[in-house]
Amino acid sequence: MTIVLGIESTAHTFGVGIVKDNPVQILANVKDTYVPKEGGFIPGELARHHAEVAPDIIKKALKQANIDFNQIDYVAVSLGPGMGPALRVGASIARALVLHTSKKLVPVNHGIAHIEIGNFSTGAQDPVILYLSGGNTIITSFVDGRYRVFGETLDIALGNLLDVFSREAKLAPPYVINGVHVIDICADKGGKLIDLPYTVKGQDMSFSGLLTAAIRALNRYRLEDVCYSVREIAFDMLLEATERALALTEKKEILVVGGVAASVSLKKKLEFLGKEWNVSIKIVPPEYSGDNGAMIAYTGLLEAKAGIFIDIEDSVIRPRWRIDEVDAKWRS
Amino acid sequence: MEIVKLIKKGAEAEVYEGYFLGMHAIFKQRKPKAYRDPTLDKKIIAERTIMEARLMYNALKAQVNTPAILYLDPSEGLLVLEYVEGKTLREKYNNFEDIKELSIEAGRIAGRLHKNGIAHGDLNPNNLIVNDEEGMFIIDFGLAKRSDDIEDFATDVHVFLRSLESAHYRIKDEAFKYFIEGYSQEFNKVQEILKGVQEIRMRGRYVEERRKSRTSNE
Numbered sequence: 389m390t391i392v393l394g395i396e397s398t399a400h401t402f403g404v405g406i407v408k409d410n411p412v413q414i415l416a417n418v419k420d421t422y423v424p425k426e427g428g429f430i431p432g433e434l435a436r437h438h439a440e441v442a443p444d445i446i447k448k449a450l451k452q453a454n455i456d457f458n459q460i461d462y463v464a465v466s467l468g469p470g471m472g473p474a475l476r477v478g479a480s481i482a483r484a485l486v487l488h489t490s491k492k493l494v495p496v497n498h499g500i501a502h503i504e505i506g507n508f509s510t511g512a513q514d515p516v517i518l519y520l521s522g523g524n525t526i527i528t529s530f531v532d533g534r535y536r537v538f539g540e541t542l543d544i545a546l547g548n549l550l551d552v553f554s555r556e557a558k559l560a561p562p563y564v565i566n567g568v569h570v571i572d573i574c575a576d577k578g579g580k581l582i583d584l585p586y587t588v589k590g591q592d593m594s595f596s597g598l599l600t601a602a603i604r605a606l607n608r609y610r611l612e613d614v615c616y617s618v619r620e621i622a623f624d625m626l627l628e629a630t631e632r633a634l635a636l637t638e639k640k641e642i643l644v645v646g647g648v649a650a651s652v653s654l655k656k657k658l659e660f661l662g663k664e665w666n667v668s669i670k671i672v673p674p675e676y677s678g679d680n681g682a683m684i685a686y687t688g689l690l691e692a693k694a695g696i697f698i699d700i701e702d703s704v705i706r707p708r709w710r711i712d713e714v715d716a717k718w719r720s
Numbered sequence: 721m722e723i724v725k726l727i728k729k730g731a732e733a734e735v736y737e738g739y740f741l742g743m744h745a746i747f748k749q750r751k752p753k754a755y756r757d758p759t760l761d762k763k764i765i766a767e768r769t770i771m772e773a774r775l776m777y778n779a780l781k782a783q784v785n786t787p788a789i790l791y792l793d794p795s796e797g798l799l800v801l802e803y804v805e806g807k808t809l810r811e812k813y814n815n816f817e818d819i820k821e822l823s824i825e826a827g828r829i830a831g832r833l834h835k836n837g838i839a840h841g842d843l844n845p846n847n848l849i850v851n852d853e854e855g856m857f858i859i860d861f862g863l864a865k866r867s868d869d870i871e872d873f874a875t876d877v878h879v880f881l882r883s884l885e886s887a888h889y890r891i892k893d894e895a896f897k898y899f900i901e902g903y904s905q906e907f908n909k910v911q912e913i914l915k916g917v918q919e920i921r922m923r924g925r926y927v928e929e930r931r932k933s934r935t936s937n938e
Contacts, residue, residue, distance in 0.1 A: 536886045542923050581759045588863070590842050590879030620757045627755055631731035636846070636887060657755035664754065665729075 391415075391455065392462045392692060393446075393485070394685025397478030398470025398498045399523060400429055402438040404449040405682030406460070407689050412508070415453035417675065417682035420443050423561060428552075429701050435473035442481055449681065457485075462697075464494040464688020466501060468706030470523070475705040483700050494688040495698040498679075499524060499711040502672075503535060503681035504690060506645035510670035516639045518630060519711075520654075521679075522547035525626070527592065527633045528711060533720055535711045538633040539591030546622055547648045549595040549644050553618055556603045557611060564650075567674065571615050578616030586621050591632045593625045623657050634665055643670045644683035649677040694718040723747060732768070732862055733797070740790050740800050750797030750862075765797040768862050773799060775838055775864040782836035784829055785857040809845035812886045813895065821915045823895045825856045827902025830876060833858070837906045839872035840864050844883035854865065870909065874916025877903070 389410055392580060394420070396403040403419030422429070422437040449458060466484035486493050503517050517535070519526040525541040544552075550571050554560040559570040584601045587594040602618045630642065642658060649672050662669040676683055691697075694717040723738040727746075736747040750765045752758075769792065776786045791800035812822055826848050833840060840847075841863025849857045865872065880899065884892035904910040 465753075470778070532889075536889070537882075538886050539882075542920060582758050586760070586764070590844065590863070590874045591882065592879075620760065624753075624756050624760065624818035627753075628731065632842075635729070635731045636844075636883075 390461050390692065391459055391688060392464050392494070392685045392688045393449070393457075393460045393494065394464040394466075394501075394681045394683070394688050395478045395482050396466050396501075396679050396681045396684045397438050397442075397469065397474050397481075398466050399474055399679060400434060401562040401679035402441050402445055402478070403679060403681035404445050405680060405685035406449055406455070407682065407685040409689060409693075410685070412689070414682045415455070415698070416449040418452060418604065419450040419680050420445055420656055421678070426561070427555075429471070431471045431473040434471060435477050437514040437605075438474060438477040439571055442477065446481075447680075460491060462492050462494050462688060462692045464496050464684050464691070465700075465703075466498040466684050467495050467703065468498065468709035470498060470707060471706060472707050475707060478490060479703060479705050483703060487700065492692070492697045493700060493703055494691050494696060495703060496684050496687045496691065497711060497714045498684075499526065500535065500714050500716065501683040502645040503528070503643075503711070504687045505676045505680075506585075506643045506670070506672040508686055509673055509676050510643060512641050512643040512670045514639060515641035515643035515670065516630065516633050516637055516667075518626070518640065518642065518644045519646050520546050520626075520644065520648035520650075522551060524646060524692055525595070526711065527591065527629055529633065529637050529639060530716065530719060531637075534714065534716055537710075537712050538636060539593065539629040542589065542592050542594045543596040546593075546595060546626060547646070549599050549618070549622055550648070553599055553602050555616050557606055559613070559615075569651060571619055572651065573593075574612055574615035575619040575653070576616075578610065578612030578614070580610070580613040580616070581620065582613055582617040584617050584621055586625060588625050588628050593629050595622060595625075598622060619653060623654055626654075627661055630661065631665070634667065640667050641670060642667055643672070645672045645677065647678045650674055690718040725800050725906070726828040730860075736814075737803065740859040743790065744788065745790055746801040747839050748799040748801060752797075768793045769794045769797050769799055772861040772864065775861045775866070776801075778836070778866075779833060779838055779858070779861070782832060782838070784836075785831050785851075785854060785855065786861070786924025787859060790820040796823050797845065800865060801859075804851055804859070806849045806851040806857070809848035809850060809856070810887065812850055813845055813891060819891055819895055822856070823898035824902035824905075826904050827899040827904075829856060829858050829902075830880070830899070831903040831910075834873045834876070834909075834913075837866055837868055838864060839869075840876050841879075843878075843880045845888065846883075870912050870916045871920075874913050874920055877913055878917045878920045 394405045401421045406416040420441040525546040527539040528535045654694040658669045728735040762868045788802040847860045
């Protein structure tokens with residue numbers, strides 16, 4: 389039996405997961421997410437938060453899995469992409485954990501981890517993947533050894549658009565109430581479409597113009613109608629780009645992963661799309677949609693079995709590590 | 721008017737083959753999207769149908785091979801076009817056929833469109849058809865627009881490069897080199913355009929080139 393401990397600390401969440409194989413089972417998934425009282429994240433504050441909670445989270449994960457640290461075979465860590473100061477905390481802890489032991493270090497790309505935990509938890513075989521979060525909006529699919537990017541945002545991420553708009557409209561923080569994003573709560577009370585920029589360039593999307601125009605529209609229109617228009621236009625852009633990827637790849641599944649995967653209104657739209665294209669829609673369950681340690685541990689397990697390790701000396705953080713730079717040897 | 725068969729279910733429209741007043745024709749029918757807000761849906765469908773026909777006609781006037789327009793109904797989202805025989809550039813690339821000549825020709829078409837102020841909006845190898853007698857045709861002006869903006873032209877080139885990278889990565893360097901060769905034969909702003917392509921790529925998330933260029937500036 390192989391047991392992997394995974395550490396996630398690319399952005400606002402510090403998480404630790406523990407996974408075993410034969411059969412694959414997630415033994416622990418513990419996390420702590422930093423929520424600023426106002427405004428966005430200050431990278432230095434994130435790092436301080438992660439460093440403070442880390443020892444406790446690791447202990448809780450080991451307790452949840454009911455194992456001793458000596459039983460762990462490999463330590464997996466997300467080396468990127470993400471914010472430098474936050475990444476450094478996870479990487480330092482991972483290095484410290486394997487130092488002076490025979491345990492090996494496994495480098496994990498955060499985006500790939502979102503995808504693989506999605507495949508694992510939904511049973512998706514060969515989907516077109518929508519990776520949607522506060523930092524990423526990527527339409528990707530596995531083709532010949534790598535997850536290739538079919539479309540992505542050309543500027544800000546979809547989740548970032550929704551969060552910043554909500555903040556500027558004084559709807560947030562908190563951004564999510566009872567599992568529903570505040571823009572959805574607001575949008576459900578609206579229904580009149582305002583003319584805002586709809587920008588699809590081939591298979592890529594641009595959200596920054598929509599954000600600027602929406603913030604300006606707050607002075608001239610009903611808040612609920614602005615919420616509705618931002619949400620509809622943003623998701624419709626995403627779905628149009630997704631349709632292009634479906635037409636190009638001819639794949640029969642759509643898998644949605646990342647923090648925005650929990651959106652109920654997106655799910656509704658995707659179900660229409662699924663019917664039109666005769667594709668099945670698979671959405672990562674809430675416990676694995678946001679950043680978490682289990683996805684790092686699980687991907688670390690796949691990689692370890694394919695012989696992917698990294699020496700401590702080489703384990704530098706990679707804040708701009710794209711998913712299409714990773715050779716997904718474990719899938720070949 | 722007679723529809724024979726569905727030949728492509730595209731991202732935006734269904735494309736049928738059939739006969740229109742006895743002519744072999746393509747029927748491009750934009751479909752309402754169930755997921756889309758109805759107001760937005762109607763607006764997008766009518767606007768794109770009109771724009772598509774107008775820009776195809778402009779391209780034809782600029783000596784770019786496009787199918788002739790036979791009939792148009794914006795409110796229904798219907799466009800009827802002359803049928804062009806041939807394989808798509810995507811199929812040709814998949815069979816590794818005439819990569820050099822076809823890439824040059826694709827580049828020429830893009831260059832000529834841009835020189836005449838037309839940005840295609842979805843310049844990928846699926847939208848180029850190779851006809852044995854009359855050469856290469858460009859289709860699907862659904863996302864095209866009038867423009868003199870380097871950004872729009874660079875976006876076209878970026879989309880073409882992106883398609884090579886995702887669907888034809890084995891031949892991408894060769895195909896792109898010849899594409900640019902053809903492009904520069906027609907349009908003299910190729911350096912500006914390539915700089916624009918680089919800028920678009922750098923705007924993407926987590927791009928390695930961006931970090932490198934920043935380091936080299938320091």
